[in-house]
Amino acid sequence: MLYESVAMNPSADLVNKLWRLCALLRKDGVTYQQYVTELTYLLFLKMASEQKDESRIPEQYRWGALKSASETDVLQRYKQALIDLGDGTKIADRSIVAIFQNAATIVREPANLRKLIDAIDGLHWFSDERDAFGDAYEGLLQKMAEETKRGAGQYFTPRALIEVMVRLMKPEPGEVIQDPAAGTGGFLISANSYMKEKTDDYFELSPKQQAFQLREALRGIENVPDTFRLLLMNLHLHAIDPDNLDLADTLSPRGSEAKFKNADLILTNPPFGPAGGPPTRDDLTITDRVASYQLPFVEHCIRALKLGGRAAVVVPDNVLFDDGRGKELRRRLMSWCNLHTILRLPTGIFYAQGVKTNVLFFTRSTEEAPMEDATKEVWIYDARSGAPPYGKTNPFRVSDLEAFVQAFGEDPNGASPRADQDESGRFRRFTRSEIAARGDNLDIIWLKDTSAEAEDGLETPEDIAAAIEGHLKTALEEIAALMAELEGDAVDVELPEAAE
Template sequence: MSTTTDIVAKLWNLCNVLKDDGVTYTDYVKELTYLLFLKMSEETGTEDRIPAAYRWEELEAKAAPDRLTFYRKLLLDLGDAEITDSILTRSIYANANTIIKKPATLTTLITEIDKLDWYSAKEEGLGDLYEGLLEKNANEKKSGAGQYFTPRVLIDVMVQLTQPQLGEIIQDPAAGTGGFLIAANHYLEEHNDLNKLDEKQWEQYQHHTFYGMEFVQDTHKLALMNLALHDIESDGHSYGIIYGDTMSAEAEKLPKADLILSNPPFGTKKGGGLPSRDDFTFPTSNKQLAFLQHIYRALKPGGRAAVVLPDNVLFEANTGAQIRRDLMDKCNLHTILRLPTGIFYAQGVKTNVLFFSKPENVSQDTGNTQEVWIYDMRSNMPSFGKRTAFTKDYFEDFINCFGTDKNGGSKREELADDADSQTRWRVFSREVIAERGDSLDISWIKDKDVVDAADLPEPEQLAGEAMSELTEALRELSELMDALGAEDEAIAQKNVLAEALGLAESVG
């Protein structure tokens, strides 16, 4: 077992210290973040971003009975601009409060954190340690954190195929805890000698390369901590991961990008309303369709994207079909990867990765998609979860089929042209797609008739899939009633639907 894995397990087990106070796992990770930021700043020699009176050694030096009172004041003051100069520190401690109720509990946490092997942890990478905690949280079904944690193996494959380059602007408009930006940074470090960058190039890399936006403040704090531990600078307001709503005018803080990597949130905007930004051609309350519009509009000429999206984006009629047509006109949607089920811990939805690129010629905004290659990684695949790990080995065939061109321009060949074939890799012309009503929900492999019991999904996954379908059906009914211009009686029915939709989303 590596030191990092061992420390993650020890930190995670400390949650048991708080269980009597009714603390959730996500609250625990947030509390740990407040404490670990102090400790890791000491270990990494970056304590200048914390006022001297509130550093780890000061917290540790307080008498046990007084420590909790001091800690509560520390949390308030580190988020105060009049006390704390560092924008990063203020962002992490913005509106901070503690879930700890007993002085003895805080003392136990501080003592156990201090006992850990920090020297070895630094050698292996503090960023990996923190990501291990986030993954633990996402794996814990009760935390509900899986909604924003994309499996690391999927992120790495998307980054590998889109090949980030030095000097590019890389964006994630639904950043979550920052996994895509961190993976892109790892790729750039592995493929370039950053020590050879001059001062101007280093400034560009640190402050004008990685951009993201996160709407949930608690998640934003985790993202800032994650980036800081991976040596990616972020002030949380103008560069790095910004606290804001991409579906509002705040999206203007995100510059046009050369590469966008993202897993946008699924579902409907809370309250069923439309995005507050007014620059979308096709307004919709469907989050993933709204984010898709943002993404292909936010690409620079010659830019490219890889985006995780649920199945309904591929087949939804009306506004969904209009957005797909607009995407295929303005961009070259060259590849779709149909992902297997069970890879998102808190979601039962079926998902895909869409790979597309925008032409260099800005005036060429029609007819850019001539054909779409689809790889079916879903049919006749195991149900991933506790019994079957989702590893990179499952992607090897798709990676070979995709090719080495980051814009999908590699020479490609179908493995077979028989419509009844079990090949996972096929191409469909734009004309064929148009004949299907511009639906991209295309499958051709027949699932095996006999299902091995070991391959059956987890019960919670089946429940999640049913809830996802119910949520989507309710949303479509709500939009249909809007389109029909319902009278008073129908409005009352619509309100019932809205309440049901909210319930379905909360349960899902």
Template sequence: MPTHDIVAKLWNLCNVLKDDGVTYHQYVTELTYLLFLKMAQETGTEDQIPAGYRWADLESKSALERLNHYRLGLVHLGTNGSQLAQEIFANASSFIKKPATLSTLVSEIEKLDWYSAREEGLGDLYEGLLEKNANEKKSGAGQYFTPRRLIDSMINVMRPSLTDVIQDPAAGTGGFLIAANHYLREHHDFDALTEAQQRKYRTGTFYGMEHVQDTHRLALMNLMLHGIDGGIRYGDTLSDDGAALPSATLILSNPPFGTKKGGGLPSRTDFTFPTSNKQFCFLQHIYRGLRPGGRAAVVLPDNVLFESGVGKDIRRDLMDKCNLHTILRLPTGIFYAQGVKTNVLFFTRGKTDKGNTREVWVHDLRANMPQFGKRTILTAAHFAEFEAAYGDDPLGSPAALAQRTDTGETGRCRRFTREWIAGRDDSLDIAWLKDDEAESSTDLPEPSVLATEAMQELEAIMEDLRGILAELGEEEVEEVES
């Protein structure tokens, strides 16, 4: 049974939980608890689970006893067993209300062809479930899931190596770290590594942080099934937790968009430019967290490229400390929030903190592109031209940039000097291509898209006003209800 068939069967089991009012995201979390027990049995790693709480113990109970035993087991495993088991079951509770529902899940999971699943890769099976969950709009999980084709393209040009320390400060379910692991295993002979080298790879290569506990447990499960030990910590990158992450030679990330809840500043105090705008905070963490010569590829919304005030200060600081050599303007419709326009920024930390950016290359993959969604799927072919134009040097060195071709006003790839950018108030919102067909009244975006864009603009305005109040030494006035 191919992996995708097993994924389909597991996903269809969520129908069993509908009567219990369980959401899609809750279902994947519930399934993670059960799959951890089952996969520990299949992989011979049940020593990390205390006796009496393993899959066979659960399966041996009568239907009426099973649900109570399962609930007690979730609590027990949160404080007993291996560190990984305790993290996955931390604060765990079941959404299942009926004994018959749990019994159906257990019996159906037991029926699956686990031999085939092991042969094809348990990690791929679990990733398939996460992707199903992300693509289901009702689950709300899309915010933790970056399109795999985009991740793969970013990995292809960043070219991870076995000497890299790789970090994702907004790890979600671990997609970037898993993709980097896939790339390294495809390009290196791991059988030739010594036991010490393999141990160092499993425990000292991948680092990340995730702020949502349910998502964190999914990420840990994902990494475990791909042979990576731990790696993603539970915590808030915009607090002192994030300051404790080790510096990296490669950072890959798609940070959350928007402002900090409540509009306050992050509790982290080592940022040069305090702001409640989360993407600007994450951007500061990323370029400050790179070792000299380290590189990063980061997905960020358009407002990062043009916001004034503290946004301009952070862009200027980024271009001083790093060689911001490439911006990829992404197509619309590839993320869960259709109205969000995004880019990937590629930069390399300099050995000094001044004057590292001398030119920025912009590749426009947004103009004259299809509207992606269920009908038009994003594929690797859509990134082929960009990857060819990017070249073979992941660092974007001056010698490598000299090999690129400026395709002019009718092409997708253009070069802009640092002086030219400074002359436009350090705005990086650079576009020159126009869509072939002008929008007519029937081509206007959906109301939800227009509303999202309006909210982004209002948030930017509010951020500027907060900055003005801060400069005047004034407290922000609370909104008065009319």
């Protein structure tokens, strides 16, 4: 995720200090990825101490015990803590066990661990009103992306975008809210915070309603074990029960289980690129032979919504214009759902250079199989053309989308009064018949894009090479999709590794 300036966002200062601690472990041969993973165990224990929520952690493994341990004892105590906290026979709390399951330290020198604990303990921690743990972790991922020139491996959604999407979709207590690509829980945490703010921290709700909010309302799937661990940590620190979170592949049969159907609201940023094979679910009938993530995830969202449910989904540009299965999927989307709004996002707001994305806002029809298209018109807001280049020196902020928020209106289903701004403006209306005349291509551009590409400011050979690698991977993915369409089956393309 990207961050405001240090003056406006104290988490940026914290992240910088945490990142500098990496030097303590570099002499142990620790990689950046290993360091970030290691740090999350310590951060979780520290955050539990800060929030005075250590009752589910045995006293000998709490932050205070680690902090007071001698240098000769601290490493052995820490190793034993990681083992025992992940042992269901020793720890009664299932969420703690799930968080620390198979956890292990790569620290070899007790002195280094002692310095790391002391340094973390000496940092100034910011208000828990924000998603402190998520901010710290994802800020470290951003640092790792900048340091390694290769990106962090996953496109975590900028917090500013999460906030805007949640604000527009207006989650309500009593609704089932799902993220089928949950990551570290940014959308779920933000939706939970939004609802708590509207209900005096849920105190306005009955005990039964409160229990639903904390145990059943939020549901998610994450397929990467290390990220799933962080998701559990994040929700635990927000007092949310993890029972409706699964470590699984959404495109496998697990994603079609009952608890991931009939969602009132879906908020998600699915993975992009090749999936390593087509979905293994029987219900994804349109994208069943597509060996990439984005199209099957969109079909999942369409099918997982209850009748009348709504969604806001981040997708790459190719979802708007791909032929074959892509076109068939768009037709299904506009038939079963009211695709009322598309937001064309600026480039440079994700880790990878040149990633071009959009947000689809749609509402499932109240009919199981509508006799005619549920979409009558699509409104497109172009926040990309003429936008400034975003990146390390110019982070993406909520204020950058304020004009879009105003144009979108108050109704989460896109029914607020709207005004077409004509060819000189950013917000345009296109009827379903106009879109059909374009071959159902939704990649509609009317403004001249005078913005600089995100990589125009790159200077070092490593940065330029990383940008070239990103474009090559994108090109190969598009070739693979084309081959799959031509051959009538999925084709896997092995992507080359860039030289370090």
